Amino acid sequence: MQVTVVRQWLGRHERVRDAVPAAVVVFVAVAATAAGPSGWHAPRVGAVAWTALACVPLVFRSRWPLPVALLTLAVDLTGMTLYPDSVGTPAACLVALYTLATRSTRRTAWLTGLTASVAIAGVYAAAHHEPLLVGTSLLRFDFAIAATALGDAVRSRRRHLAEAEARAENAERTRDQEARRRVTEERVRIARELHDVVAHHITLVNAQAGVAHHLMRTDPARAHQALAHIKDNSRTALDELRATVGLLRQSDDAPDSRAPLPRLTDLDTLIGGVRGGGLDVTVTRLGTPRPLAPSIELTAYRIVQEALTNAHKHSRGAHAEVTLDYGASALHVTVTDDGPPHPAGGPGTGHGLIGMRERANAVGGTVTTGPRPEGGFRVAAELPLSLTPAAL
CATH class of the missing domain: 3.30.565.10 (Histidine kinase-like ATPase, C-terminal domain)
Structure with a gap:
């Protein structure tokens, strides 16, 4: 629950979210320069300051990923030249390359990542007077490639998740529309049934009632017959109304009032x-x-x-x-x-x-x-x- 709250808060504060990796990189740089073979000592101020300077652009890594990646690369390369024994891994540039891969096109991300990999490996080899193809130089090359590959994988996963959510929303919307369409069609069908039943039988009942009223005094026998027809037609109307309205019942309702629909x-x-x-x-x-x-x-x-x-x-x-x-x-x-x-x-x-x-x-x-x-x-x-x- 607390993790979710923190994520939501960081989502509303983009600059703070972008600065979190920068703070981590500076902390690691302090710890790395303070550690030595003979124990802990005072951090190397110059190397830490240069690492912090390289991390400053990371505050804007989400807004301008490509310029931030190029700027951090330039600052890190300069730090590797000035402090070859302290700035061996350009961490700020790796964070920027990861961000670039998650927010730009794959072509841009890999061109920038490969260029940064070659530059980092070359500067490290030159600063330490080593061949370019030895293990330590190639390790720096792999770091940049790994950061780019990780960002590209995250971007692909986010895209697939977004597509899956869009498909799910579209399917839900389509189901809702289809359900509304079926409800409308059913209402129209039931309205037609009710119109036909009521209009027919009420018309007959009205006519027979007029006949009975007219013949009540002059021909009671025929008036009685007309009243019998009124009774029969009203009963039939009620039966058909029950059958029609019974279509609206739930599946667990008692079926005793349902009657078969009329046929030829x-x-x-x-x-x-x-x-x-x-x-x-x-x-x-x-x-x-x-x-x-x-x-x-x-x-x-x-x-x-x-x-x-x-x-x-x-x-x-x-x-x-x-x-x-x-x-x-x-x-x-x-x-x-x-x-x-x-x-x-x-x-x-x-x-x-x-x-x-x-x-x-x-x-x-x-x-x-x-x-x-x-x-x-x-x-x-x-x-x-x-x-x-x-x-x-």
Whole structure:
């Protein structure tokens, strides 16, 4: 914990952080010049002072790494010439070369490091009157190379860590965006379901309630029948609402209120409710019926439901026709009525018509709507018999 606090504090004080290695180098220089074969003695002031002078530029090593490396190299080389017995290892220059390798390009770091290595080895050999290729001179050459290599390794590691963090952040951001997109799509789908269920059944209940009210005194038997239809339609609406809202339940909720989503086999019940509301409906099935994907059957059911709801609500006609044509690769659903064009006529701008198109597009199909030349309104949908890859 304390180490973390110190690191954070040094991160906020760049000059202090850069000066820490300089203080260490000066301390080591004092200890090295004070030690001798016969024991400890007073440090050599000249050598320590020259080492301290070489360490002064290190305070700015993070801001100007290349100029600091060249300056410390020049000062250290001069100290090695003036005090060959005391300044044998240019420590300040090694720190500067390490910093340069961590903060500059690899090309700049290695060109500077190799140049410094040759210069340090040559000056040391000349100051001590030794051949350039003897062990002690080559050791100074290796020091500079090692400092540059260590800085280059640290820079590469930092870059890899930064790239890994960027990839992780991007993956997290992508997951969040995908989750939000899926939530939005699910909300739109549930909103369509609720619209279709509520609009259809409330329209039928309203119509049947009007019939019951009108016939209550003149024909109680028919009024009683209309009330029975209201009861049936309201129960069906509640069941479908439970099934739709049940999609929002958690996985550990009790499943007792979940009902299966409607399919084409439930059309007879739907048609019966519409007929009970006063609209005569004829159903025609062409081709060979075959099992379809549940999403396609639900889409076809909802399109028929919405089309009949619009016909009952907007049309003054008394008859509607529903045609299900099973073709070779598509199911053609057509709903027509014999009334005038709907108020939302033309291509269709109501929420129900827009919802039909969205449902069909979601499974790879199409919906066209508009008035018929002979009168009335027509809804035609073409749905694939199997889901396309884009719809999966």
